[in-house]
Amino acid sequence: MGKLISVLLVDDESDYTQPMAFWLKSKGYDVFSVTNGQDAITFIKETPPDIVFLDINMPIMDGPTTLRKIREFNADIPIIIISAYIDDPRAKGITSYGISGVFYKGSDFNEGLTLIEAVLRTHKNLKNK
């Protein structure tokens, strides 16, 4: 059995990340959670995950700043922005920093799973080319 796909959830709202982490684990993913951007940067520098879910509104360091800082040392890692609001205008403003998608927190977890699979597939294809 190969190495599990690792997912990093970056969100101060642990009431949301807990069920999501549980769900992803049940689907065979290796899941880690941090609650702010600074911790996320430290985590990614030490053990880069396969994919990152990044919340926009967070204390200490918010999503857009975190994204910019991650891109300074890692241009490759797939990052999916998560938001509690459909059509979050802040999500649109940060697409230029290279994001793989936007995931609405209210969506079904299965949609999140589909998104992860699609992003990783695209990412793999790009790497292989």
Next chain:
Amino acid sequence: MSPSIIIMFVVAAAISVTIALILGNLARQQGLARLKLEEEERRRHEDEEASLLQQNKSLGENVEEVLSQLTDSDKLSRQASQRIVDIFSREVKKHIEDNTKQVAKHYEMILEEKTKDQEIVWKKYNSALVEKKQTDAVIRSVAEGLVVVGPDGKVLMMNPAAEKLLGVSKKEKVGKPINEDLREEQLITLTKKNNETGGKEIEFASESDETKRILRASSAVIENENGETVGMVSVLSDITRQKELERMKTGFVASVSHELRTPLIAIDKSLQLILSKTTGPLSETQEQFLTIAERNLKRLSRLIDDLLDMSKLEAGKMTLNRQPAAMAKIITDSVFAMDNWAKSKSVTIAQNIDEHMPDVNVDADRVTQILNNLIGNAIKFTPAQGTITVSAKTKKPGEIEVSVRDTGIGISAENLVKVFDKFYQVGERVSTDISGTGLGLSIVKELVELHGGKIWVDSEKGQGAIFTFILPV
């Protein structure tokens, strides 16, 4: 000169002429009298007594009588002359007295009438003056600014409130063109008739306090009885505070809705996890109650979404993500999504869609929201065994018409005009699941209009309802 005085003179003149003629005649008669002396003498004696008895006879009769008694005796002649003069004097005096009395009476009457007229005029003048004072006081004391502009654009009057609102003084403005010293937008509002019923909003920084103030100006053209424009009256209200409150309210609703969403999602996801049995097996009862919790949570989410959408629409912050899309597919997807709910109520959803419609440039998510709302409403108000028909066709080139018809309870004429109002909810329900914020249809209307389309409803009580909207391609 009054006509009675003229008559008096004419009478006096006529009498004088008569006297002259009589005197002339008298002389001639004296000559003739001598010839008839004996006969006259005899007749005189016969008639003398009778003539004395006839003093009260008419002037003509008197004169005739006196003349008939004439003899060539000097004494008699003098007597006769004297008698005639006396009679005439008496008659003239009597006439003059009568006329004077008549004139005096007439004059008194006229005077009385004039006095009455004058009193009426004075009363009317006084009441007009009181009314004017009252009107002036009302105009002065109304909180709204009032500006009256003549047809030449010159200010006719303005009240203290208007002076304060516009930051100008009446003395400076009255008689001068309204556009002097006033900024462009104020000028436009105050000199052009506005067709909008609510009036126009004008925003300007006032000189004194440097704060931005928003005025609402409602103007009406003043016409005279011939329909000619004689000026324009503008009512100015300071709505700065109102606008500020509206802005705060919209901001509050938006932030509260946002804040509510986060905990709702956490509850929803936890429930979803348990109900998917990822966390372990559930008893039938556990599953039943968790399903109720989940269903009501979704309902709460929809209400919050509605509030958030409304606050966005009100603030003009709703943006559309327009992409070419096939209307037939959007409708089919929406019907598919709503079908389970309809079936659970034994209501059938039928489709009547023209397959050859061109693609429309719309925000598919928002059009889906419009359809879900309309179909959802139709399901709510249609009793079991009813049918909902969703139709779509090209109305005319460049326009697609979509309608949702139901066989439900219908809407009475008085409620028809209100269905698109915010927070309006139809009173009578066919089941307990009809509830919401009352924002659904007003959001639908706003979304259709944001797409450049329009929406309307036709219905009769008990005859079902048909909601139709048109979207430009």
